Amino acid sequence: MTVDDNYDGVEELDAQTSGPSELEQSVPEVPRVRDERPSFTGLDAIALTLRNLSQQRKRTTPEGGMQFYVAKKRRSIDKFIDGAAEAVKKAATDLMSVMLRCVKKGALNVSCRVA
Numbered sequence: 001m002t003v004d005d006n007y008d009g010v011e012e013l014d015a016q017t018s019g020p021s022e023l024e025q026s027v028p029e030v031p032r033v034r035d036e037r038p039s040f041t042g043l044d045a046i047a048l049t050l051r052n053l054s055q056q057r058k059r060t061t062p063e064g065g066m067q068f069y070v071a072k073k074r075r076s077i078d079k080f081i082d083g084a085a086e087a088v089k090k091a092a093t094d095l096m097s098v099m100l101r102c103v104k105k106g107a108l109n110v111s112c113r114v115a
Contacts, residue, residue: 041048 043051
């Protein structure tokens with residue numbers, strides 16, 4: 001293999017890669033608006049939107065949409081249960097404080113009667 005053989009291969013490789021990429025071929029040309037700033041990709045906003053819409057995944061099953069609803073309901077129920085547990089704790093401490101107040105007031109009444 002000589003240097004000339006190697007050089008010819010580089011030219012062929014450059015000739016193959018110099019054409020438009022697959023992405024450029026798949027996006028249709030859209031006329032540019034005057035005030036629109038170009039994006040980093042060189043595509044305008046409409047072409048980027050079309051590309052985004054074409055690359056979004058499609059829902060294959062109806063259950064795919066229901067997972068979010070079920071997860072949301074589970075979180076809501078978990079939150080309710082946690083709140084109920086806190087309410088029970090709070091109610092228990094409130095009941096205990098009421099009972100302690102009653103005991104103290106009863107002790108005060110007894111001490112007032114004795115004196």
